[in-house]
Amino acid sequence: MEEKPGSQSALSADDISEQATPAPLSILDSQEFVKGKFQPKNSLKIADFQVFHWEIDWNALEKRTTGPVFEAGGHKWNVLLFPQGNQVQGVASLFLEYTDADTSPEGWGVCADFCLAISNIEKPDVYHMSRTEHRFCADESDWGFSQYYRTDLLSQTTDSKGPIMTGNKFRISVYIRVLDDPTGVLWHNFKNYDSRKVTGYIGVDNQGATCYMNSLLQSLYFTNEFRRSVYKVPTENDKPAQSVTLALQQVFHDLQLSPDTVNTIELTKSFGWDTQESFRQHDVQEFNRVLQDHLENKMKGTAVDGAIGRLFLGKMKSYIRCLNVDFESSRIEDYYDISLNVKGCKTLRDSFVDYCQVETLEGENKYMAENHGLQDAKKGMVFMSFPPVLHLQLKRFEYDFMYDRMIKINDRFEFPFEIDLEEFLDSGADRSEPCVYRLHGVLIHSGDVSGGHYFAFLRPTENKKWYRFDDDRVVPVLEDEVIDESYGGDIGSGNVNNNGPTRPSGGFGAVTRSTHKKITNAYMLVYIRSSQSRKILDPVDDSEIPIHVIKRSQEAKAEEERRRQELAEKQRTVNVTIVDDSDFRTHQMFDMCDFGAKLPGQSKLYSKRFPRTMRYSEFKEAYAQEKGLKVDEIRFWAIVGRVNKTIRVDSPITEPNDLMDIDDQADQTLEKIFQDNFKKWSELRLYCEHMDKWVPNGRFPACDSHSERSMVFIKYFDQPSQKIEGLGKIYISAKSQIKEIIPLLKAKKGLADSTEIDLYEEIKPYMIEKMNTEITFQQSEIQSGDIICFQPTQRQELSSVDGVVVEKDEFDRILPRTIPEFFDRLTRKVPVFFGKSLADSDAESSEDEPNIPDSGDIDWNELESRDKTRFTLYLFLDDTYDTVAKEVAKKLGVDDPLRIQFSHNASEHPYEQNQVIRRSPDTTLDNMIFSMYVTEDRLNFLSYEILPMSIVDMEKTAAIPVVYLGGALRDEQTFKVRVSINQTAQAIVDEIYSRVANIHLKSKIQAAPVNTPDMPNDSDALKSQLLPKPTVEPAFTLRIYHEVKGYSISPIEIQESVTKYIQDGSVLYAELLPSVSDQPLAQENDPKKTPKQYGDSKVIRVFHFTNQLRNVHGVPFFFTIFRDEPWEETWHRIQLKLGMGKRDFTKVKPVIVPEGASSIDSCRYLLDGSSNNGSGGNARSLGANPTMPGAIMSPTPETTPRSGSPALQGEQGGESASPEVADIEDKSPTSLWEELSSDPDNTVLGLDYVERSNRNRRTEKSIHIRG
Secondary structure (H helix, E strand, O other): OOOOOOOOOOOOOOOOHHHHOOOOOOOOOHHHHHHHHOOOOOOOOEEEEEEEEEEEEHHHOOOOEEOOOEEEOOEEEEEEEEOOOOOOOOEEEEEEEEOOHHHOOOOOEEEEEEEEEEEOOOOOOOEEEEEEEEEEEOOOOEEEEEEEEEHHHOOOOOOOOOOOOEOOEEEEEEEEEEEOOOOOOOOOOOOOOOHHHHHOOOOEOOOOOOHHHHHHHHHHHOOHHHHHHHHOOOOOOOOOOOOHHHHHHHHHHHHHHOOOOEOOHHHHHHOOOOHHHHOOOOOHHHHHHHHHHHHHHHHOOOOOOOHHHHHHOEEEEEEEEEOOOOOEEEEEEEEOOEEEEOOOOOEHHHHHHHHOOOEEEOHHHOEEEOOOEEEOEEEEEEEEEOOOEEEEEEEOEEEEOOOOEEEEOOOOOEOOOEEEOHHHEOOOOOOOOOOEEEEEEEEEEEEEOOEEEEEEEEOOOOOOOEEEEEOOEEEEEOHHHHHHHHOOOEEEEEOOOOOOOOOOOOOOOOOOOEEEEOOEEEEEEEEEEHHHHHHHOOOOOHHHOOHHHHHHHHHHHHHHHHHHHHHHHHHHEEEEEEEOHHHHHHOOOOOOOOOOOOOOOOOOOEEEEEEOOOEHHHHHHHHHHHHOOOHHHEEEEEEEEOOOOOEEEEEEOOOHHHOOOOOOOOOOEHHHHHHHHOOOOOEEEEEEEEOOOOOHHHOOOOOOOOOOEEEEEEEEEEOOOOEEEEEEEEEEEOOOEHHHHHHHHHHHHOOOOOOOEEEEEEEEOOEEEEOOOOOEOOOOOOOOOOEEEEEEOOOOOOOOOOOOOOOEOOOOOEOOOOHHHHHHHHOOEEEEEEEEOOOOOOOOOHHHOOOOOOHHHOOHHHHHHHOOOOEEEEEEOOOEHHHHHHHHHHHHOOOOHHHEEEEOOOOOOOOOOOOEOOOOOOOEHHHHOOOOOOOOOOOEEEEEEEOOOOHHHHOOEEEEEEEEEOOOOOOEEEEEEEEEOOOEHHHHHHHHHHHHHHHHHHHOOOOOOOOOOOOOOOOHHHHHHHOOOOOOOOOOEEEEEEEEEOOEEEEOOOOOEHHHHOOOOOOEEEEEEOOOOOOOOEOOOOOOOOEOOOOOEEEEEEEEEEOEEEEEEEEEEEEEEEOOOOHHHHHHHHHHHHOOOHHHHOOEEEEEEOOOOOOHHHOEEOOOOOOOOOOOOOOOOOOEEOOEEEEEOOOOOOOOOOOOOOOHHHOOOOOOOOOOOOOOOOOOOOOHHHHHOOOOOOOEEEEEEHHHHOOOOOOOOOOOOOO
8 A cells, every 4th residue: 555645654652643632522522522633624615524433453454454334424434444555554544535436436435534533442532533524536546644643552551541543453543535526626636637628728838937827818709709800810821830810810729729738939939939939938918919919010901900909909098188268189999909007906897996086286286278379287108998898907016116126916916706896987888788787707826926826717707617728637616715825914823924014003012013925916807798608608519610720630631640650650660770792892981880970972771671570581682582582591690788888799689490499489589589688779770691602501500509600700901091981791610710711701702822921900990900910819809790801901001111101191181101100090080061151141031041950860862852951071189170171172072171160059950159269270160060970960050151361361351240120210230341440431331231132132122212311410430431432433331430438339431441440349230211210200191202391400429228318228229309399299209210100109218428428317308307316306397207206207197008018129019110109198398409408419318218227127039029
């Protein structure tokens, strides 16, 4: 009997509390005993309660004793007792057993709360009890305590009331409550649990850290109208690995029809994520926005265009309403989800009240109303409409400015199963449809800011049945469990407070108390409007799934079935690899052959699968017939791996007719042969010996352990050609002298009788020993399978004779003269796979590269046949850089080897460029590759690049990174230009123009016409610097500048030396003109889009930062401002330049930054004139943020419309390339020109991304979905 979980250790006389302090309760008084010792632990409904007593005679017990059967809850039970223990001798084991386990139906389960007690028969108040609860099932039909009580204490008096056992007798009592199991999974161990069978639903596999995605996918899947819309998106012609919509359709199909858990690898690959990205937790809200943005774009122009908006889009109005005059400023905007405060709010309604809180603008904060001057006003937000599906994001994470870190708010937050939101509608909103919402889903986070686990509670249909979707497992739950796991709050006393330091609860000397907070709580709620619930949750019929998605699924299942059958075939069969004399003849390395032959240049051995049950005679006949051989003229030998790591022929397979008694047992099966000889490998390795014509009597010589004859293999070394030739095998006698085979060896090679030869034994790669031909083979310990090499005797030794003409190959490598020298060199010869570097300007896009598996699975011969830019060379580890370059240049047909540049590869993928290898006289192949020894499943990779000039000339040049800006800042491309360090910056300009022209040509972009924007009239020098011209007149205009340091940028100066721009970390920017940066907006209603005309202009510098000037990010740029241009138009041009959506742009705050400023304290946020040092701020200035005094915010209370992340550091996150201007409701500056009129000309405009510092810092990297 195995130890049962929950078992207790044996009690000694000192730790039996019941006996040390006897309770005045009798084990026979069930009512009092329950009241004092066996109160219910939970609120579960009790189906039945029973008490059972059993008096036993200790001496009459068997090793395993089963007690009488009794009933409880309609089930039969009995006590199971092991008097001497089932694990620890001398410690009794006591269990409760379900009697009818063997005859109960499949999937049965009974939940019981019970205690097992032993007591003195005469004194029932002397007892010992242990209590537990368990789900009895087929796998666990008995439960209790494997170390219940020490037997030596039964008869001992441990208290004043006496021992438990007297006269070898005592009582065993069972108190049992059989509990109702409303969900069917109470205390389930989930062994062999089938979610589809139990609940009708299935889960999603976790790829490592994708539980956040799994919970959201399940929520979206059960929003049936959303699923139906996704199905209707046309994806028949999409590529599976690149289409997010097609992959999502496949996931939804599998969730709907598959019997097994769903895999999301194809979906995450369609996002463009690698494996590492799948192990990084992302922000769920941002992921949802990006995913729905992608789907909404994909749906445009289709039958489901606008489906996302119809389900999730609501409208809100932000307003400022004067109290004493009839004036209101307002705007209406869209939202797709709402972020609600948790901190300071006890309920969901409290959060909505907080969200719609009205602020009074009075006193110094009066509102400047148009045509009315300063007025007292009310400022707030109200909802115009709520969507059919309402996503509420609970702000469980916030930034703690005091502790400078993110924290999680684990406070208790209650939300109802039904809520009426009509009170939060604007008075002018449409109220024709009730705003009553029913809870559909709760997404849960369990953990803290550093990480955790996500799962979801969902109500898939209109009934009240809830389910917990936890990755691959789906289980039914009760509403009480949804509440218990979702609300958060305290779980008891302790000294941990997740919200900061603990504070005293009283005055001096008061005990400091804190509470443990539940780290498992809701972070997202999904409500569905009751009036539309039937439509939204209307079941999706299988016929609505796209046919091509079903077909793909069927093909995937067929492929899975094929693999399953292939695996079954592998288990039913054994792979047999056979070596014959032709393989040995051409083998140039150690041993007999190359098993596997995955590397180019290696011959492939015969390899085929045969049934494991096939008889040896049948196998032999099948092989002979396939090869056109006679069965009696071939013999198979087992090939084994010796202790010295060599592979050698060992002994012949026993033939049936070699035995005295020929019966069925003599003809072995392949499985028997494999088990006897080949456990080291996964295949059967054999050598096929062909009968020589001179063999007497047509029978193979006996070469077993009972014979003195052995079979050895012969290799010949041809020194001039530097090749080894396998000459086959010969038979030797153990007692013969080695020199007796010399004539035979000469004859095999056709050497003259007068030729002197030397013999060597190939013992192992680093041990090639010359043989003493005067001794016997037995004395030399030669046995079957050994390899003897010979060559004509070399009269001169390179190391000892002066004046010898040293032979070299075409790459200046000294040629070995002897077999040991040759094999010594072979130990340093390795295959190296060369692939074209992605850095090569001629290289194709990585998207066109084939999907290459791990090196151990690659057939390199087949791969190289498809792409001639990839090839393998066998090179020596001591080859110099130049030697390797010569070999590669010869292979590629490149005239100058010094035009070949190599780079390291840190991974197994042959195309991932890492670090360029520096050429030097001391650089060898050993330094250039990472692995010195190549096994059967590993290959060395080197990337190469064919340079336009030699490396020697290249050392006189520099590669300068350039960021090309084609329009908005997010439309960027990065490339490098290479110029001579002895030239001026004019060469950089010429090269940049050339590369940009190629970009236009490849992208089929119409180059913009030359249109130099207006520049300051008094700054011609600046104009020429900002717009340097190439030597050849271009078809377009670029502004080229570089980042000097921090937030400072400067135009490139063509007369300067190139060395000025090759400093570490220096980046050049090339901006295509005309740009919105340099010309006013187009005139309204002008079909020609003619720019408006304003007065003087000047160029300013703009950069991005977050919170502090040191937190610089993104691409800095030049920007032209005009004297009479209104602030709204200037601000809109900046928005267009950033390529950001309206809502995201409201988080960007303009800041005046003096030249050289190092602290935000010396800066001025527009337009209150104060620094960002924590001192107040005028609420009438451009959106003062009450959470960051002196900073700037939108007048709208914080919402989260789905518009993605700010386009920071080139990340795509805006709504469109031409977003609607972000409205500014509070008093705005008249113009940026006016704001800068009092500042020096070198003043910089900073853009502070305030919202970025308040984001959930669990995800430092924005989420990207390809496309």
